[in-house]
Amino acid sequence: MKNIDSKVIEDTVARLCIEANLRLPPDVINAIESAEKAEPWDGAKRILSLLGDNVRIASEKTLPVCQDTGMACVFVELGQDVHIDGDFEEAVNNGVRRGYGEGYLRKSVVCDPLRRVNTGDNTPALLTVKLTRGDKMRITVMPKGFGSENMSALKMLKPADGFEGVKNFVLETVEKAGANPCPPIIVGVGIGGSFDKAAYLAKHALLRPVDEPNPDEYYAALESELMDKINALGIGPQGFGGKTTALAVLIEAMPTHVAGLPVAVNISCHATRRASASL
Amino acid sequence: MEYRISVPASEEELKKLRAGDSVLLSGTVYTARDAAHKRICECFDNGEPAPFELKGSAIYYVGPTPEHDGCCIGSAGPTTSGRMDAYAPRLLDAGLKIMIGKGNRSDEVVNSMIKNGAVYLAAIGGAGALMAASIEQAELVCWEDLGCEAVRRLTVKDMPLTVAIDSQGNDLYKLGREQYLKEVEK
Ligand code: SF4
Numbered sequence: 001m002k003n004i005d006s007k008v009i010e011d012t013v014a015r016l017c018i019e020a021n022l023r024l025p026p027d028v029i030n031a032i033e034s035a036e037k038a039e040p041w042d043g044a045k046r047i048l049s050l051l052g053d054n055v056r057i058a059s060e061k062t063l064p065v066c067q068d069t070g071m072a073c074v075f076v077e078l079g080q081d082v083h084i085d086g087d088f089e090e091a092v093n094n095g096v097r098r099g100y101g102e103g104y105l106r107k108s109v110v111c112d113p114l115r116r117v118n119t120g121d122n123t124p125a126l127l128t129v130k131l132t133r134g135d136k137m138r139i140t141v142m143p144k145g146f147g148s149e150n151m152s153a154l155k156m157l158k159p160a161d162g163f164e165g166v167k168n169f170v171l172e173t174v175e176k177a178g179a180n181p182c183p184p185i186i187v188g189v190g191i192g193g194s195f196d197k198a199a200y201l202a203k204h205a206l207l208r209p210v211d212e213p214n215p216d217e218y219y220a221a222l223e224s225e226l227m228d229k230i231n232a233l234g235i236g237p238q239g240f241g242g243k244t245t246a247l248a249v250l251i252e253a254m255p256t257h258v259a260g261l262p263v264a265v266n267i268s269c270h271a272t273r274r275a276s277a278s279l
Numbered sequence: 280m281e282y283r284i285s286v287p288a289s290e291e292e293l294k295k296l297r298a299g300d301s302v303l304l305s306g307t308v309y310t311a312r313d314a315a316h317k318r319i320c321e322c323f324d325n326g327e328p329a330p331f332e333l334k335g336s337a338i339y340y341v342g343p344t345p346e347h348d349g350c351c352i353g354s355a356g357p358t359t360s361g362r363m364d365a366y367a368p369r370l371l372d373a374g375l376k377i378m379i380g381k382g383n384r385s386d387e388v389v390n391s392m393i394k395n396g397a398v399y400l401a402a403i404g405g406a407g408a409l410m411a412a413s414i415e416q417a418e419l420v421c422w423e424d425l426g427c428e429a430v431r432r433l434t435v436k437d438m439p440l441t442v443a444i445d446s447q448g449n450d451l452y453k454l455g456r457e458q459y460l461k462e463v464e465k
Contacts, residue, residue: 040463041459055408061411063353063411066354066406067356069354104347106344178382180359234459241451242455
């Protein structure tokens, strides 16, 4: 049994909110750089190189990489032998409040989806907790912008739609999204489970570094096939035409019902941000 | 082609811009998003003028992050322009010449641009730090209660933009992709 003080959780979440917004993860930066090298279209190359400049300027000037500093998606892997002193959820939200305040990040959350008054501090966090073995806690903050979130989609396919059905739905969703999610995009795909689990898988897939294929070869092959198909659509960086429409396709799958084939596509942008810490 | 344009720009200068050209924009640019557009149109409805001179003006669709002490603005990339489509034609009729944002525009907006000789320039979506680096000054004009959506007057220097839709209605979001597919993917 290990005790973790809720104040430590708060401090960590605050720090991660700031850290995540001021830089891109190294795997995403590498993906943008390699895409620039491989891009055959001049206009597209120029945009990709400006995206590289953007990341450098952000770190030099301590500015957020993107002005949509998003909703704070907080993923916690919680060891079952951990005891938390104090209120866990309150600690996470206090962390978000402090991080978005102290880090000069934009507050983009409204307290009600229809009555739409800004909460003023970017709370509440979108919190997901998963119990694990052991006595460690791992916290990941993924600020998620809504230009790309709004282009996401879910469909309950029929089992007979199979492999082809999944591919078509992913391509259709990317096609419809066009220039809106600030391409080059990163595509999270959740397959299986239920209506809600598929959406969760698609979002969770976005946590995986973009240079790590799915450990299951079957899905790794599907990822690479989809990636080629998406990058043959011609949408290109910012939708101005070019090869680099996506930097990665990340799939997560899980068991599902004999009668169903849920598929969710969670679109993320070149500003796919995440930061983690272990306690 | 690459052009340096200063606001206010002459009609001839704007007319020669073609979808796909690069522009380095300098001069005065106002910020406004949905909420500010709504209020500008309410001013029109009440027979009042907009809170800043629209004739020959440039508007940037942006809601920046808060500024640090000593900086004039935070991260300042464009927001999705489509949300302004319902309001844009009225502003164009009142003299707005340059719109800056990201993403597609409606046919109504494009038609109004052709009628009024206006252009739509795209800033790089998500490149908030890069765009901020070209902003030298920012001062509040009105509607502070809108927070990041308040109207500000920016002084920009060499802001890196791309002509997305020109004054003849050519649309890079369609043409760029078509050309790429024709020449590269075949
Ligand atoms: S879609 Fe992504 S890159 Fe574009 S504005 Fe939103 S958060 Fe930023």
